[in-house]
Amino acid sequence: MSSEPAAGRGLPALRRSGAASLLTAFRLRELTLIPALVVIGFVGWLNNPAFLTLENLVNVLQQSSELSILVIAETLVLLAARIDLSLESIVGLAPMLGAWLITDNRMLGGSGFGLPVWAGILVVFAAGAIVGAINGFLVVRLKLNAFIATLSMLILLRGLTLGLTNGMTLSSLPDGFVYLGSAKWAGVPASIWIAGLLYAAFGVFLRYSRIGRSIYAIGGSWEAARVAGISNDRIVWGLYLVGGLLAALAGLMLSGRIASVVSSQGQNMIFYVFAAAVIGGIDLNGGKGRLLGAFTGVLLLGVLQNALTLSQVPTFWIDSVFGAIILMSLIFSTLTSGKLSS
Amino acid sequence: MTERLEAIATPAIEARNIVKSFGPNPVLKNVSMSIPVGGARALVGRNGAGKSTLVGVLTGLLMPDSGDVAFESEAAYPTRTRPDGSRQVSCVYQKSTLAPTLSVAENLFINRQPGSRYAVHWTQLRRETQKVLDEWELPLNPDTETGTLRSEYRQIIEIARALLQGARFLILDEPTAALESKEIERLFTRIARLRADRVTILYISHHLQEIYDVCDSVTVMRDGRIVAEAPLPEMNAENVVAAMLGPGASGVIERRRVAPVSTSATPALEVKGLSLPPAFSDVDFSIAQGECLGLAGLGGSGKEAIGEAIAGLSRASRGEIRIKGTPLAGANVAKAQRLGVSYVPRDRLGRGVLPHLSIAENLTVTIMKRLERFGLISLKRRTDTAHAFVESLGIVCASIEQPVGELSGGNQQKTVMGRALASTPSVLVLVYPTQGVDVAAKEALFTIIERARLEGTAVLLISDDIEELRVCHRILVIFQGRIVRAFGHDWTERELIASIEGVSS
Numbered sequence: 083m084s085s086e087p088a089a090g091r092g093l094p095a096l097r098r099s100g101a102a103s104l105l106t107a108f109r110l111r112e113l114t115l116i117p118a119l120v121v122i123g124f125v126g127w128l129n130n131p132a133f134l135t136l137e138n139l140v141n142v143l144q145q146s147s148e149l150s151i152l153v154i155a156e157t158l159v160l161l162a163a164r165i166d167l168s169l170e171s172i173v174g175l176a177p178m179l180g181a182w183l184i185t186d187n188r189m190l191g192g193s194g195f196g197l198p199v200w201a202g203i204l205v206v207f208a209a210g211a212i213v214g215a216i217n218g219f220l221v222v223r224l225k226l227n228a229f230i231a232t233l234s235m236l237i238l239l240r241g242l243t244l245g246l247t248n249g250m251t252l253s254s255l256p257d258g259f260v261y262l263g264s265a266k267w268a269g270v271p272a273s274i275w276i277a278g279l280l281y282a283a284f285g286v287f288l289r290y291s292r293i294g295r296s297i298y299a300i301g302g303s304w305e306a307a308r309v310a311g312i313s314n315d316r317i318v319w320g321l322y323l324v325g326g327l328l329a330a331l332a333g334l335m336l337s338g339r340i341a342s343v344v345s346s347q348g349q350n351m352i353f354y355v356f357a358a359a360v361i362g363g364i365d366l367n368g369g370k371g372r373l374l375g376a377f378t379g380v381l382l383l384g385v386l387q388n389a390l391t392l393s394q395v396p397t398f399w400i401d402s403v404f405g406a407i408i409l410m411s412l413i414f415s416t417l418t419s420g421k422l423s424s
Numbered sequence: 425m426t427e428r429l430e431a432i433a434t435p436a437i438e439a440r441n442i443v444k445s446f447g448p449n450p451v452l453k454n455v456s457m458s459i460p461v462g463g464a465r466a467l468v469g470r471n472g473a474g475k476s477t478l479v480g481v482l483t484g485l486l487m488p489d490s491g492d493v494a495f496e497s498e499a500a501y502p503t504r505t506r507p508d509g510s511r512q513v514s515c516v517y518q519k520s521t522l523a524p525t526l527s528v529a530e531n532l533f534i535n536r537q538p539g540s541r542y543a544v545h546w547t548q549l550r551r552e553t554q555k556v557l558d559e560w561e562l563p564l565n566p567d568t569e570t571g572t573l574r575s576e577y578r579q580i581i582e583i584a585r586a587l588l589q590g591a592r593f594l595i596l597d598e599p600t601a602a603l604e605s606k607e608i609e610r611l612f613t614r615i616a617r618l619r620a621d622r623v624t625i626l627y628i629s630h631h632l633q634e635i636y637d638v639c640d641s642v643t644v645m646r647d648g649r650i651v652a653e654a655p656l657p658e659m660n661a662e663n664v665v666a667a668m669l670g671p672g673a674s675g676v677i678e679r680r681r682v683a684p685v686s687t688s689a690t691p692a693l694e695v696k697g698l699s700l701p702p703a704f705s706d707v708d709f710s711i712a713q714g715e716c717l718g719l720a721g722l723g724g725s726g727k728e729a730i731g732e733a734i735a736g737l738s739r740a741s742r743g744e745i746r747i748k749g750t751p752l753a754g755a756n757v758a759k760a761q762r763l764g765v766s767y768v769p770r771d772r773l774g775r776g777v778l779p780h781l782s783i784a785e786n787l788t789v790t791i792m793k794r795l796e797r798f799g800l801i802s803l804k805r806r807t808d809t810a811h812a813f814v815e816s817l818g819i820v821c822a823s824i825e826q827p828v829g830e831l832s833g834g835n836q837q838k839t840v841m842g843r844a845l846a847s848t849p850s851v852l853v854l855v856y857p858t859q860g861v862d863v864a865a866k867e868a869l870f871t872i873i874e875r876a877r878l879e880g881t882a883v884l885l886i887s888d889d890i891e892e893l894r895v896c897h898r899i900l901v902i903f904q905g906r907i908v909r910a911f912g913h914d915w916t917e918r919e920l921i922a923s924i925e926g927v928s929s
Binding site for chain 2: 290292296306310
């Protein structure tokens with residue numbers, strides 16, 4: 083499980099870890115995206131040699147870092163055979179709430195409270211945790227359908243984010259608030275480090291910890307997990323909470339990178355979260371898939387987006403090309419995984 | 425008058441030389457049966473005797489390998505639906521086949537609603553439904569959703585629908601299982617009225633006493649054959665049980681393993697006044713270390729619900745459960761496990777195995793904590809533990825990393841059993857532990873159970889399979905949620921079965 087995207091090495095690093103896991107594990111599902119990645123990279127390079135520069139690849143990783151953290155959150159929930167659509171709205175609401183409380187100037191859309199930066203950041207994470215806990219309450223305690231409950235939450239939070247500043251963008255953010263999204267550690271953007279460390283940590287957690295394995299058990303068979311003595315309810319609740327926290331972190335990083343909080347921040351991200359997770363082999367029915375696979379899904383989307391931009395595909399067409407290629411990689415990875423032959 | 429005589433001569437249903445195999449297993453071996461018009465025939469036999477398969481063939485759900493079926497001398501249509509859409513036969517199963525969110529009227533006339541081809545004539549539909557409801561004396565509104573009705577009404581609506589669809593031959597599969605005694609009486613009155621209208625009935629029941637109230641003749645099946653057929657007044661319940669069991673099944677059973685029961689002061693499991701109405705009430709028993717107690721009873725008798733309460737899957741409303749003297753309260757599986765209870769559920773695929781996970785993980789899921797090093801599961805410890813289990817349980821697999829869903833039923837069951845034993849429990853609750861596995865696996869599972877018992881584990885074996893109950897030192901029979909009889913080691917198969925089926929002796 084060496085899934086951290088080693089600094090500045092991008093593709094080759096991934097291929098090496100792929101080869102290693104090929105030797106150690108029989109499950110090849112995680113590697114089915116590698117050929118697609120290579121093809122896209124090659125075509126991108128043909129169209130614009132700038133694609134295969136160190137600088138550009140670091141750029142790709144940095145731009146994918148927030149998405150990749152959301153994918154961790156969604157993967158956790160999906161593995162337990164649940165769903166969380168509200169993640170993308172936490173990406174907007176949590177930093178907006180923090181920035182709003184910090185910003186002193188009401189003319190700029192602030193609250194006028196002028197909270198210290200550290201307290202603002204605390205609020206960001208608290209907001210994520212609270213939303214996650216409410217989601218867990220709705221799904222576990224009230225037994226609402228997870229899809230519709232988190233969809234309602236998505237709409238509700240989106241509205242809150244807009245209402246808080248009457249749709250204004252908060253852009254006079256203090257340095258401390260934008261630090262995570264803009265700083266560089268050892269010459270590499272901090273967001274890449276953070277995403278990498280989180281992948282490594284959650285990868286180990288899912289594979290080697292008691293709770294991690296219980297998540298797979300719950301997703302594979304709710305009733306069998308219960309009979310085996312696993313505390314299904316508590317674990318699922320916890321996953322929503324952790325998901326909220328991760329989404330808040332992603333939101334903070336995104337705000338830091340663009341040095342402002344837009345009221346539509348995170349909008350439509352959830353579609354790409356699902357695309358990455360599913361292309362990466364996470365089973366929407368739960369219990370199957372690995373974080374490493376989901377990570378290759380994120381990489382594929384990031385590389386694709388970048389290659390399309392560099393290839394000067396007209397802006398208005400980029401989404402349709404993007405969608406078509408996602409669909410094709412999905413078909414391709416299903417074919418190579420041999421799911422259809424059985 | 426002549427018509428009536430002819431009707432008596434013509435059987436309502438005639439099945440000739442039916443043979444049916446599933447793969448290499450013959451399930452029906454040349455079965456022939458005929459019931460006269462207006463007759464009520466009881467069909468009895470132990471689990472696996474071939475009753476369900478015969479019903480499947482009669483209703484057209486299954487195609488026989490050879491042989492044929494006819495209704496009132498009219499050859500059977502493959503789906504039992506005549507070209508005009510009317511049915512030749514209908515079966516009312518234990519499980520309702522009504523659409524729960526549709527109204528009584530819509531269910532009664534499903535696919536046959538009055539009106540034009542594209543529009544339902546609702547007024548007429550209600551009017552005709554009301555007529556049917558009056559006929560059956562059902563105090564119901566035609567617009568009520570059937571899902572909200574009592575099971576008695578749902579059942580009658582199913583019967584009424586079958587008749588509306590033109591069926592004159594009805595198969596009732598355990599129709600009283602979900603009914604209370606008053607409702608049962610009313611059902612019997614209605615069946616008598618149906619027979620007066622010359623509707624023919626095939627009545628399947630595990631409650632032997634009932635068949636004397638409802639039927640005029642009985643057919644007994646065993647091992648895919650019809651072994652007895654007689655008018656009922658001539659065959660008493662004793663003889664029916666004897667026919668179900670076959671020769672050589674009487675007398676004292678030699679139990680497989682006899683071992684002394686430990687005489688430790690505190691019993692491993694003690695149950696006092698345990699109640700969870702309507703499933704079971706006032707259940708008292710205790711099991712010593714190293715003892716195997718059987719809990720026998722029909723499906724729906726409440727025996728499985730008792731097991732779930734002990735396993736911590738449900739909370740009894742009254743009474744107490746003590747594991748080695750420590751009380752177990754509430755529905756908490758993890759707590760029951762900590763106190764030393766392991767549970768092997770009946771539904772292996774739905775509740776037993778964790779299908780996507782490997783054999784190694786399935787075996788060790790309840791003892792993950794013990795495999796940890798520095799807070800993470802040590803793969804080496806897991807592999808070593810799993811290897812030891814696979815070997816001692818004789819699980820046949822390509823690798824312990826294989827997903828358990830790929831194994832055969834017998835090996836899956838060994839895995840679930842191994843998981844239950846992994847925590848070295850003091851109480852092992854087994855529900856039909858060898859159901860649906862082949863002979864060799866069965867033998868292996870019995871050996872595993874016996875080994876655990878000799879190490880001091882108290883075993884609670886919940887089943888109505890004589891083969892399984894044979895390993896028990898004592899057997900308690902549960903009937904309608906209560907312990908009705910206790911057997912020591914001197915039980916006979918005949919007595920036990922009669923008691924399970926509710927025949928008081």
